[in-house]
Amino acid sequence: MSLTINGLGKTFTGAGGAGGVAVLARLDCLIAPGSFVTFIGPSGCGKTTLLRVIAGLEPASAGQVLLDGRPPAPGRVGLVFQNYALFPWRTARANIEMGLEIAGVAPAERRRRALEYVKAFGLAGFEDRYPHELSGGMQQRVAIARTLITEPALVLMDEPFASLDSQTRNSLQEFLLGLWETRRDTVLFVTHNVDEAVFLSDEIFILSRRPARLVQRLAVELPRPRDRTGPECNALRRRILDLLKDQQEEA
Amino acid sequence: MKLARLTPLAGLLLAWQAVCSLGLAAPYLLPSPLAILAGLKELALAGMPPGRLLHLHAAHSLLRVAWGFAAALVLALPLGLLMGYAPRLHAALRPMVELVRPVPPLAWIPISILWFGIGTSSAAFIIFLGAFFPILLNTVAGVTSVNAILLEAARTLGAGRRDILLKVLLPGAAPAMFVGLRIGVGIGWMTLLAAEFAGVRSGYGLGHMIMTARDIQRPDLIMAGMAVIGALGLLIDAGLRRLERRLLPWSQGS
Ligand SMILES: Nc1ncnc2c1ncn2[C@@H]1O[C@H](COP(=O)(O)OP(=O)(O)OP(=O)(O)O)[C@@H](O)[C@H]1O
Ligand SMILES: [Mg+2]
Numbered sequence: 229m230s231l232t233i234n235g236l237g238k239t240f241t242g243a244g245g246a247g248g249v250a251v252l253a254r255l256d257c258l259i260a261p262g263s264f265v266t267f268i269g270p271s272g273c274g275k276t277t278l279l280r281v282i283a284g285l286e287p288a289s290a291g292q293v294l295l296d297g298r299p300p301a302p303g304r305v306g307l308v309f310q311n312y313a314l315f316p317w318r319t320a321r322a323n324i325e326m327g328l329e330i331a332g333v334a335p336a337e338r339r340r341r342a343l344e345y346v347k348a349f350g351l352a353g354f355e356d357r358y359p360h361e362l363s364g365g366m367q368q369r370v371a372i373a374r375t376l377i378t379e380p381a382l383v384l385m386d387e388p389f390a391s392l393d394s395q396t397r398n399s400l401q402e403f404l405l406g407l408w409e410t411r412r413d414t415v416l417f418v419t420h421n422v423d424e425a426v427f428l429s430d431e432i433f434i435l436s437r438r439p440a441r442l443v444q445r446l447a448v449e450l451p452r453p454r455d456r457t458g459p460e461c462n463a464l465r466r467r468i469l470d471l472l473k474d475q476q477e478e479a
Numbered sequence: 480m481k482l483a484r485l486t487p488l489a490g491l492l493l494a495w496q497a498v499c500s501l502g503l504a505a506p507y508l509l510p511s512p513l514a515i516l517a518g519l520k521e522l523a524l525a526g527m528p529p530g531r532l533l534h535l536h537a538a539h540s541l542l543r544v545a546w547g548f549a550a551a552l553v554l555a556l557p558l559g560l561l562m563g564y565a566p567r568l569h570a571a572l573r574p575m576v577e578l579v580r581p582v583p584p585l586a587w588i589p590i591s592i593l594w595f596g597i598g599t600s601s602a603a604f605i606i607f608l609g610a611f612f613p614i615l616l617n618t619v620a621g622v623t624s625v626n627a628i629l630l631e632a633a634r635t636l637g638a639g640r641r642d643i644l645l646k647v648l649l650p651g652a653a654p655a656m657f658v659g660l661r662i663g664v665g666i667g668w669m670t671l672l673a674a675e676f677a678g679v680r681s682g683y684g685l686g687h688m689i690m691t692a693r694d695i696q697r698p699d700l701i702m703a704g705m706a707v708i709g710a711l712g713l714l715i716d717a718g719l720r721r722l723e724r725r726l727l728p729w730s731q732g733s
Binding site for chain 2: 280283284285303305306307309311313314315316317318326327329330331358359360374
């Protein structure tokens with residue numbers, strides 16, 4: 229599905245309506261179906277807010293978000309949270325099943341499908357564990373499976389690997405790319421991490437400091453799998469870092 | 480290890496027995512542990528008043544608590560869930576709760592006797608009052624403490640109000656509900672005794688048994704009755720904790 233963001237603005241009104249904080253300033257972009265797009269921007273610029281507005285968790289103050297020309301229906305935009313947001317009272321499998329349960333899928337059928345995801349996500353043998361009994365990397369895989377099993381029209385990911393060690397992060401990046409290459413979800417990924425953006429994305433959107441607007445749009449035309457430390461990736465990284473540095477210095 | 484922890488208790492009992500055996504305390508004020516043990520046997524086999532056996536007293540007391548506690552549970556859990564979920568309902572009911580809650584359950588005894596007469600219903604009513612508020616307030620607190628991120632995660636998975644209530648807030652609040660249940664049953668158990676001191680119609684009840692023992696000046700039986708009350712309270716709490724571990728294996732707390 230293609231995503232259109234039209235003049236999207238978000239201002240948080242302070243207590244009593246006075247002194248609002250402008251977080252998103254007239255953001256426009258068009259994202260092609262099946263592409264992997266990353267938003268990168270200085271910390272606190274409004275990346276999470278952008279995802280929350282797109283997911284419908286926060287109303288927009290201006291503009292609109294359209295999926296194939298229509299406002300997204302509830303439950304059609306999946307969101308993977310930075311801190312996993314797993315239900316602690318549900319086992320890995322029951323967490324993965326949650327969306328199907330809400331959609332009214334019969335127990336036997338949702339169990340079958342959840343177990344397919346358990347396998348595909350390398351969680352076999354851990355399906356009956358509770359989130360606190362899983363490693364961070366496993367928890368995040370459960371969270372991603374929980375989102376993808378509902379086949380959302382658009383997948384949002386808010387710094388999903390930020391709290392993992394770099395080894396686990398790299399392997400999850402590769403895992404996510406493998407999934408995406410077979411499924412071709414439309415993915416909107418947010419990160420601080422330039423290396424991650426370069427390794428994963430078809431396109432990188434660089435955001436300004438708050439209130440966030442688009443500074444630059446970079447198409448990444450390198451073939452996958454990419455060599456993280458190869459000269460092309462390094463050159464791209466340098467460019468992005470320079471653009472981000474400008475944002476810091478303006479601040 | 481476990482036995483080692485019991486050493487101080489055993490020491491205390493020994494010292495207590497020694498004080499009594501050496502005649503340092505008047506037996507009509509402080510019966511010895513062995514005398515209490517004998518009293519326990521008498522309560523179980525001969526009864527107090529004679530013929531009314533310990534297990535029947537206990538059964539009557541437990542039944543009263545079960546009634547009052549069940550009523551508190553059935554009303555307080557759903558109401559607490561809704562109050563935690565709907566801030567306006569919370570705001571509307573809060574003044575009433577705040578007005579009634581500080582009245583000690585025991586202060587309701589005279590009016591409840593007037594309303595329900597002496598007997599199981601008035602005792603159950605007192606227990607209900609004692610158990611209701613801890614269950615209600617802990618449930619409300621449990622619901623409001625559920626991490627907002629989890630509600631959002633459920634919403635992005637397509638959850639509506641009903642799903643949020645039943646699939647997120649209810650399980651999320653369950654550990655706090657159990658805290659409320661344990662406090663509630665504890666308070667209910669304590670208030671029961673006082674309610675029974677005020678009189679029982681059937682002639683059965685642990686509180687009634689103790690008051691009868693006091694009337695005939697039998698401190699050994701009084702203290703044996705106290706021990707039974709303590710032991711039953713402990714048993715109920717242990718049972719609830721077991722139930723919690725079974726129902727909420729994911730919750731490591733408490
Ligand atoms: N509910 C809210 N009310 C008021 N201000 C808010 C609210 N949510 C976010 N903000 C403000 O909006 C700004 C952007 O926050 P946001 O979390 O979107 O940034 P971010 O780019 O995701 O930051 P980070 O890199 O730290 O994840 C911050 O200054 C924050 O204080
Ligand atoms: Mg953020």
